[in-house]
Amino acid sequence: MSDIGPYHSPGSPEYAEATASFQLAVPVEPAGAVTARSVGEVVAAVAAARRAGRPVRVSTTGHAMGRAAPLTGALLLRPLIDAPVRVDPQARTARVPAGRTWGEVLPELVRHGLTAVHGSSPTVGVIGYLLGGGISFYGRRFGLAANSVRSLTVVLADGSVVEASATEQPELFWALRGGGGGFGVVVEAEITLVPMHRIMTGMAVWDAAEAHRLAPVWQEWTRTAPPEITTSLRILSLPPDPHLPPFLAGRRVLFLDGAVTATTEADLPAARRIVDGLLAPLTALAEPVADTWAPAPPEALPHTHMDPPQPVPFRSTSGLITELDAAGWAKVLDAGPHLLAIELRQLGGAFAEPGADGGALDRFAAPLMYYAVGVAGEDTARDVVAVRSAFEPYLTGLTAPNFVESYEQPQRTYADEVHARVERIRRDTDPTGLFAGDVAPVRA
Numbered sequence: 001m002s003d004i005g006p007y008h009s010p011g012s013p014e015y016a017e018a019t020a021s022f023q024l025a026v027p028v029e030p031a032g033a034v035t036a037r038s039v040g041e042v043v044a045a046v047a048a049a050r051r052a053g054r055p056v057r058v059s060t061t062g063h064a065m066g067r068a069a070p071l072t073g074a075l076l077l078r079p080l081i082d083a084p085v086r087v088d089p090q091a092r093t094a095r096v097p098a099g100r101t102w103g104e105v106l107p108e109l110v111r112h113g114l115t116a117v118h119g120s121s122p123t124v125g126v127i128g129y130l131l132g133g134g135i136s137f138y139g140r141r142f143g144l145a146a147n148s149v150r151s152l153t154v155v156l157a158d159g160s161v162v163e164a165s166a167t168e169q170p171e172l173f174w175a176l177r178g179g180g181g182g183f184g185v186v187v188e189a190e191i192t193l194v195p196m197h198r199i200m201t202g203m204a205v206w207d208a209a210e211a212h213r214l215a216p217v218w219q220e221w222t223r224t225a226p227p228e229i230t231t232s233l234r235i236l237s238l239p240p241d242p243h244l245p246p247f248l249a250g251r252r253v254l255f256l257d258g259a260v261t262a263t264t265e266a267d268l269p270a271a272r273r274i275v276d277g278l279l280a281p282l283t284a285l286a287e288p289v290a291d292t293w294a295p296a297p298p299e300a301l302p303h304t305h306m307d308p309p310q311p312v313p314f315r316s317t318s319g320l321i322t323e324l325d326a327a328g329w330a331k332v333l334d335a336g337p338h339l340l341a342i343e344l345r346q347l348g349g350a351f352a353e354p355g356a357d358g359g360a361l362d363r364f365a366a367p368l369m370y371y372a373v374g375v376a377g378e379d380t381a382r383d384v385v386a387v388r389s390a391f392e393p394y395l396t397g398l399t400a401p402n403f404v405e406s407y408e409q410p411q412r413t414y415a416d417e418v419h420a421r422v423e424r425i426r427r428d429t430d431p432t433g434l435f436a437g438d439v440a441p442v443r444a
């Protein structure tokens with residue numbers, strides 16, 4: 001494959017490294033693949049693809065492998081830029097090179113008493129997460145993570161390297177944040193950080209049989225919950241894994257986790273009271289089998305949700321929803337017996353507020369998001385359909401791009417006029433469609 005320069009052919013160790021993916025259920029079989037370790041290498045790889053007349057696909061961790069079309073015939077570019085994370089503690093900003101995961105970046109931030117509006121998993125890539133909106137356990141306080149982006153440095157299809165911000169290339173900057181990809185290769189993101197002294201985090205766990213009584217009470221609580229807290233309520237069906245605590249291994253449970261921000265030491269007593277306000281009405285109805293909610297350092301947060309640390313084959317469904325009524329709870333809580341998780345993520349608060357200089361996706365109006373996931377296989381495929389149908393009456397028609405994990409899943413991020421503006425900017429930025437395969441399709 002000498003005509004495509006730095007891209008490596010299937011079978012080589014370099015190809016294997018560049019195509020490594022967290023999502024094992026989706027084949028990763030591009031025509032060639034390369035790991036680019038500098039901006040210069042990204043520029044050279046984009047130029048080589050242009051010369052070869054082949055489309056370029058960008059992947060960092062492969063968490064979302066399968067969200068866009070299959071890679072057949074394309075060249076895969078994995079940007080793992082070999083540069084440090086640069087934190088400016090006074091300005092409360094960080095410049096994060098492409099390729100870093102939140103687990104790698106967080107230690108650099110917390111030693112300055114700062115953190116980012118990061119997600120639940122340490123293995124998720126920073127850039128992919130930010131471009132897809134970014135739903136954080138800090139989100140009801142600070143909004144979608146895409147709103148914390150100050151600038152993005154991008155290698156475009158013509159090989160130019162541009163910085164997109166509110167003042168430079170503002171249209172591109174707007175479209176990059178939530179626009180669904182296909183604009184170029186982001187090589188660095190500058191983000192705003194937030195001060196964080198401690199958090200209250202943990203899990204409260206009940207037998208799943210209690211879910212019918214407790215879940216509506218949690219939903220009732222979400223209506224008046226303060227923005228300092230963001231939670232997730234899940235039905236988890238866990239394997240009999242000896243590494244899990246006995247109250248989880250091999251059990252089907254109701255699992256309530258999340259975080260409360262305590263920006264300064266003085267905020268901690270109020271944060272404790274917020275957790276008490278969450279748990280009191282639930283524990284009054286049913287004694288939990290475990291309750292680990294407690295003060296913790298901010299770096300503990302990516303472990304609260306117990307996302308899988310290693311690559312897995314998974315299949316999921318998701319959507320932004322309205323509140324459930326009694327009939328909805330009855331259907332949803334017993335659906336999907338083979339799935340690992342059926343989750344309701346609490347939105348509202350700052351999730352619903354527009355970002356200052358917000359991008360194509362800067363808020364969610366819906367109060368809740370559902371997400372259901374299982375190990376890929378026939379049972380899971382059936383259950384995914386069943387769970388989606390249980391949520392059907394409550395779907396808003398909109399989806400959170402970061403939680404769309406299959407090309408087949410109906411998805412829609414925004415209104416038609418926003419979509420039209422994104423498409424126009426994409427055409428202006430990449431007129432030959434070099435990155436067009438990377439676009440997650442909007443198929444309302």
Ligand SMILES: Cc1cc2nc3c(=O)[nH]c(=O)nc-3n(C[C@H](O)[C@H](O)[C@H](O)COP(=O)(O)OP(=O)(O)OC[C@H]3O[C@@H](n4cnc5c(N)ncnc54)[C@H](O)[C@@H]3O)c2cc1C
Pocket residue numbers: 022058059060061062063064065068079098099118119120121123124125126127128129131132133134135136180181182184185186187307308402403438
């Ligand atoms: C276990 C798990 C936990 C998760 N938790 C959360 C969560 O709490 N909150 C949340 O919002 N999301 C969460 N997600 C979803 C995750 O944020 C998205 O899948 C996100 O797109 C992953 O980005 P990535 O770079 O890691 O993945 P990739 O699959 O590598 O990238 C996804 C897409 O992002 C784009 N992209 C990535 N890097 C670049 C780049 N440098 N330049 C241009 N485009 C790029 C590409 O279009 C690519 O197709 C989770 C996913 C998993 C599997």
